[in-house]
Amino acid sequence: MADQPLDTITEALGPAEAEQQLQIPDELPLLPLRDIVIYPFMIVPLFVSRERSIRAVDEALGEHRMILLACQKDLDKEEPQQDDLYKVGTVAVIMRMLKLPDGRIRILVQGISRAQVETVDVSGEYLHARVQPMQEIMAPERSLEVEALMRNVRASMEKAANLGKSISPEVMAIIANLDDAGRLSDLSASNLELKVEDAQSVLEIADTTARLRRVNELLNKEIEVLTVQQEINTQARADIDRSQREFYLRQQMKAIQTELGEGNELVEEIQQFREKIEASKMPKPAEDEALRQLKKLERMHPDAAETATLRNWLEIISDLPWSKSSNDNLDLHKAERILNEDHYGLEKVKERIIEALAVRKLKEKPKGPILCLVGPPGVGKTSLGRSVARALGRKFMRLSLGGVHDEAEIRGHRRTYVGAMPGRVIQAIQQAGTNNPLIMLDEIDKVGADFRGDPSSALLEVLDPEQNNSFRDNYLNVTFDLSNVIFMTTANVLDTVQSALRDRMEVIRLAGYTEEEKLEIARRHLLPKQMEENGISARDLNISRTALAAIIQRYTQEAGLRQLEREIGSICRKVARRIGEGQKGPVRVSIKNLHEFLGAPKIIPEEVLKKDQIGVATGLAWTAAGGDVLFVEALRMKGKGALVLTGQLGEVMRESAQAAFSYAKSRAKELQIDPDDFSNYDLHIHIPEGAIPKDGPSAGITLASALISTLSQRPVRKDVAMTGEITLRGNVLPVGGIKEKVLAARRARVTKIILPARNRRDLEEVPKEPLKDIRFVFVDNMRQVVREALKDKVTPVLTPEPRPARLPQAAASRNH
Numbered sequence: 012m013a014d015q016p017l018d019t020i021t022e023a024l025g026p027a028e029a030e031q032q033l034q035i036p037d038e039l040p041l042l043p044l045r046d047i048v049i050y051p052f053m054i055v056p057l058f059v060s061r062e063r064s065i066r067a068v069d070e071a072l073g074e075h076r077m078i079l080l081a082c083q084k085d086l087d088k089e090e091p092q093q094d095d096l097y098k099v100g101t102v103a104v105i106m107r108m109l110k111l112p113d114g115r116i117r118i119l120v121q122g123i124s125r126a127q128v129e130t131v132d133v134s135g136e137y138l139h140a141r142v143q144p145m146q147e148i149m150a151p152e153r154s155l156e157v158e159a160l161m162r163n164v165r166a167s168m169e170k171a172a173n174l175g176k177s178i179s180p181e182v183m184a185i186i187a188n189l190d191d192a193g194r195l196s197d198l199s200a201s202n203l204e205l206k207v208e209d210a211q212s213v214l215e216i217a218d219t220t221a222r223l224r225r226v227n228e229l230l231n232k233e234i235e236v237l238t239v240q241q242e243i244n245t246q247a248r249a250d251i252d253r254s255q256r257e258f259y260l261r262q263q264m265k266a267i268q269t270e271l272g273e274g275n276e277l278v279e280e281i282q283q284f285r286e287k288i289e290a291s292k293m294p295k296p297a298e299d300e301a302l303r304q305l306k307k308l309e310r311m312h313p314d315a316a317e318t319a320t321l322r323n324w325l326e327i328i329s330d331l332p333w334s335k336s337s338n339d340n341l342d343l344h345k346a347e348r349i350l351n352e353d354h355y356g357l358e359k360v361k362e363r364i365i366e367a368l369a370v371r372k373l374k375e376k377p378k379g380p381i382l383c384l385v386g387p388p389g390v391g392k393t394s395l396g397r398s399v400a401r402a403l404g405r406k407f408m409r410l411s412l413g414g415v416h417d418e419a420e421i422r423g424h425r426r427t428y429v430g431a432m433p434g435r436v437i438q439a440i441q442q443a444g445t446n447n448p449l450i451m452l453d454e455i456d457k458v459g460a461d462f463r464g465d466p467s468s469a470l471l472e473v474l475d476p477e478q479n480n481s482f483r484d485n486y487l488n489v490t491f492d493l494s495n496v497i498f499m500t501t502a503n504v505l506d507t508v509q510s511a512l513r514d515r516m517e518v519i520r521l522a523g524y525t526e527e528e529k530l531e532i533a534r535r536h537l538l539p540k541q542m543e544e545n546g547i548s549a550r551d552l553n554i555s556r557t558a559l560a561a562i563i564q565r566y567t568q569e570a571g572l573r574q575l576e577r578e579i580g581s582i583c584r585k586v587a588r589r590i591g592e593g594q595k596g597p598v599r600v601s602i603k604n605l606h607e608f609l610g611a612p613k614i615i616p617e618e619v620l621k622k623d624q625i626g627v628a629t630g631l632a633w634t635a636a637g638g639d640v641l642f643v644e645a646l647r648m649k650g651k652g653a654l655v656l657t658g659q660l661g662e663v664m665r666e667s668a669q670a671a672f673s674y675a676k677s678r679a680k681e682l683q684i685d686p687d688d689f690s691n692y693d694l695h696i697h698i699p700e701g702a703i704p705k706d707g708p709s710a711g712i713t714l715a716s717a718l719i720s721t722l723s724q725r726p727v728r729k730d731v732a733m734t735g736e737i738t739l740r741g742n743v744l745p746v747g748g749i750k751e752k753v754l755a756a757r758r759a760r761v762t763k764i765i766l767p768a769r770n771r772r773d774l775e776e777v778p779k780e781p782l783k784d785i786r787f788v789f790v791d792n793m794r795q796v797v798r799e800a801l802k803d804k805v806t807p808v809l810t811p812e813p814r815p816a817r818l819p820q821a822a823a824s825r826n827h
Contacts, residue, residue: 033123035102039079040067041131041138045086048210049101050197051122060115061089067137068105068118076105079140080120081128082207091138093131099215102126102142125214148218150192157192160223164199167230171203174237178202193219196226203233243267280322281309287329294333297489301328320426327433328487331440336447336495340404341372353398354391355532359776360384360519364399367497376495381474383455383500383513386521387634387751389571392501395521396451399499406448408439412466416459421469423486433486436473436493447495455512456502467509474498474515522750523570523638525778526758529563530556537576545583552586554579554600561602564758565612570638570751582608620729623802626721630713631734631756631764632705633748638755640732641710643698645717650693658698661706664714667737668696671715674741674793675722682797683804684722694718709746711737712765715793716800725801732756733765733800741793749773757782765790765799 042057042064049055059065071078081100083091103120110116125145132139150157168186172178182202189195200213209229216222246266288301308321340346346368350361363382384392393409400407415421424431432438439450458466472478479493505513524532534556542552567574585608586598600608620627620642630641654672656665672694679686696714698705712735720727734752736744745767753774756764766774768789788799 033077033104035077035124035126035142035144036075037143038139038141039077039102040070041079041081041096041100041128041140042067043091043096043138044080044082046207048082048205048207048214049080049103049120049122050201050214051101051124052194052197053201054106054119054121056117056119058115058117063090063137065116067139068108068116070137071105072108077123078103078105078120079126079128079142080122081140082211086207090133092133093128096128096131097211097215098128099145099211100126100128100140100142101214102144125217145217147193148220150220150223154220157220157223160220160227161190161192161195163227164195164223164230167227167234168199168202170234171230171237174234174241176203176233176237192223196223199230200226203229205229239270243270281305284308284325284329288325291329291331292334293328293331294490294492297328297333297491300489301325320431324426324486327437327441328489331437331491332444332446333491335445337405337445339368339371339447340402341368343368343372346402349402350398353401354395355535356524356528357391357395357521360395360521363517363519364402368403381476381498381500381516383502383505383516383518384521385502385505385518387523387570388503389569389573390521390523391572392521393451393453396449396499396501399497400449403449403497405497406443406445407451408443408448409451409453410435410439411453413454413457414459415466418466418469419485421466421473423484425485426488431486433484434469436482437484437487437491440491440493440496446492447497449497449499452498452500454502455500456504456507467512470512471515474500474512520776522748522776523754524572525754526560526563528778529572529575530559532572533559533563533575533579537572537579541576541580541583545580545587547583547587547590550597551590552583552598552600554582555602557602558600558605561605562609565614566609568614578609623726623729625724625726626717628713628717628720628727628800629729629732629759629761630710631732631752632707632710633751638748638751638753640755640759640761641698641705641713643696643710643713643717645714645721646695646697647688647692647721648695649691652690653693655693655695656697657695658701659704660698661704663708664706664710667708667711668714668718670739671711671718671737673739674715674737675719677739678741678793679722681794682719682723683725684719688722692722694721707746708736708744709734709748711735712743712790712793712796716796719797720801723801723804725804727800728763728802730762731765731800732759732761732763733796735765735767735770735790735796737793743767743790743792743796745769750777753777753782753785757785762786763788763799765796767791 042059044057047055059068067078079100080103081096084095084097085091088095101122102124103122105118106121107119108116109118125147126142127145129141129143132141165186168178168183172183182198186195186198189198196213196219200210205213213222213225213229216225243263243266246262284305285302288298288305293301304321304325308318308325311318311321343365347361347365350364354361360382384395386392396409397407419434421434421436423434423437433441436450440446440448452470455470458470460467472482473493476494479496481490482493483490500516502508505518538554538559539549542548562578563575566578569575582600589598606612620629626645626647628643628645630643632639632641654669656668660668675682675684676689679689696718698710712733715737716727716733719725734746734749736746738744749766749770750773753764754777762784763786765788768791771789774787788795790796790799
């Protein structure tokens with residue numbers, strides 16, 4: 012337990028005791044004090060509980076009853092050292108000592124003199140100090156300054172007592188009769204309840220005039236605090252007209268805030284809201300609602316729970332750009348130049364953007380087009396949106412909808428909920444700072460739905476030009492005009508997009524790039540970008556066109572460009588390392604040393620078969636990642652006419668195989684097939700890469716060609732690839748993804764492609780130059796496919812079969 016006063020009894024000694032001169036030894040036991048400073052001629056009771064302190068008291072009582080009282084700097088220190096004590100203390104006489112039942116002792120001490128602590132010995136059983144008594148520097152006689160200070164101190168003590176300071180009448184009587192400046196300052200300081208630092212500063216002043224000046228300063232400060240405290244109490248009491256304690260405390264708090272200059276914050280904030288609402292030029296219904304809520308805020312208490320909610324609502328509604336819009340760049344040539352700078356190819360999309368810009372130039376407020384860019388990953392859908400915004404001179408905001416499954420993400424939460432916010436659309440407009448940004452809704456095909464609602468249904472209003480001029484967000488609860496916003500959406504596939512939502516969008520398909528387009532994009536965009544990101548310049552690295560083409564063919568297999576950019580980045584990093592290691596001169600990357608930078612080729616491109624084979628046909632497939640080549644293998648074996656399908660085929664593909672089988676069975680004679688083969692042989696159709704699921708009707712004619720080839724023993728031409736759906740009557744129906752499939756066929760070095768006749772129009776989207784070596788054949792029925800894909804029947808050369816070696820009995824038995 013700390014050594015502390017139980018009950019500070021402060022007295023002044025009489026003149027006779029003041030004259031009494033006691034001889035103070037050079038060394039004294041030391042008693043460290045907490046939270047109290049004792050002055051000379053004061054009598055104070057103390058509790059002593061620390062073992063070393065009790066021994067110091069016993070030592071003092073055993074000799075001359077004198078002890079040094081010094082205050083600790085750190086009150087929590089249990090074993091103070093010399094540096095933990097102040098350098099000036101008070102020599103005191105122990106007048107009485109009483110031992111208490113709990114082991115503590117109570118002593119009554121009387122201060123005698125100030126003393127300088129020279130050294131402290133902490134090695135013994137108690138603290139022992141070497142002291143030097145401080146001689147007081149007396150004030151000059153009849154000094155006007157001292158007389159004035161003494162009068163001020165007496166008057167200030169009287170004023171402090173009147174303001175409510177707890178000072179006993181006996182002490183006030185002694186102060187009124189004291190003529191000694193030093194003792195007056197000590198007595199006044201001991202009754203002011205000063206902080207330890209301030210009380211110690213008074214103790215350390217030996218000059219009585221300076222000490223009196225310091226006490227006068229502390230008294231003035233205390234009177235100021237007491238005056239403010241009394242004013243607060245008076246003001247609070249004057250305003251109270253109810254007896255509830257809560258109201259009383261609030262009035263006190265208001266008075267404190269007024270004194271600190273903080274009481275008018277809410278009034279200023281309300282005035283700012285009113286100015287912002289008027290400046291925003293919002294529609295009349297929205298303005299009326301905002302002003303109504305502002306009046307409601309004025310009547311509310313600042314600490315009410317709803318105040319913060321209402322403030323947030325007013326901040327958002329007044330920050331929205333109701334009338335602020337950016338000026339469109341209506342220079343069509345400039346917009347076209349910007350689009351061409353940022354993206355190579357994609358002519359159809361660029362043409363549609365320029366058309367929309369031309370309409371805006373002719374008509375002041377047309378309906379905003381809602382474009383949906385559909386294509387495989389990495390073809391530049393999102394970056395195209397950013398480029399369009401730059402071409403139009405609009406702010407670009409991107410909202411990723413992948414994995415969103417809460418309707419409130421679009422429409423916002425109602426204000427009644429804790430943590431309610433507006434929907435993402437309103438947040439995007441607030442962040443953009445204009446009411447006509449370009450908002451990109453990314454990955455719209457990956458929106459989910461659960462018990463919290465369907466975000467796709469909420470998007471129906473957002474993406475409908477007929478409705479979005481009065482979009483109502485649940486949080487705002489007022490309508491906002493979205494008709495100035497240009498919405499663009501992206502998707503990899505449209506199958507998962509809700510039909511009603513798909514109907515509201517203008518779909519623009521972005522197919523994969525050809526190798527020539529990838530080569531140009533790599534040279535113009537990807538290579539300079541990666542060189543800049545990796546801190547190398549054009550003179551440090553030179554990649555030949557053949558090397559870039561080899562990277563595209565051997566290290567990437569994608570419709571987009573992300574993997575190609577990563578591979579180019581890998582080369583740039585290796586070059587950066589060589590430069591960092593001190594290698595001089597440019598690095599040249601050619602097809603010969605490409606493997607040094609990227610390792611062995613990662614992709615073995617699918618190529619046409621080496622020779623014409625019976626029962627193996629080349630088909631074309633289309634996935635979200637682009638087009639691909641598909642080999643269909645068919646085999647006949649002795650059996651009873653069963654059809655076996657393997658290769659992880661989906662239900663639609665299985666039905667296509669069954670239709671092809673039925674067609675071949677019905678046209679056996681026409682297709683040069685022995686009808687008895689259908690009952691004497693089982694047929695097995697397999698599509699390699701069995702770990703990959705496959706589905707869709709577009710492999711119908713490929714399955715039929717492989718099946719007919721096997722049954723009729725006619726080889727399939729090795730350089731022919733085909734795609735198309737087959738019916739039971741042998742008609743060939745159109746399929747999708749023609750551009751992707753044609754590009755995949757070109758990568759596989761196919762020279763002839765069989766397509767449904769009704770897909771002829773889709774070839775307009777395919778670049779002509781890279782496909783000049785490919786011959787396209789358009790068919791309406793299976794007879795034309797057989798004529799183009801199958802060769803004449805080959806008579807097999809019979810060779811004697813070797814007799815199988817007989818297995819040893821032991822080895823044969825293991826297989827049972």
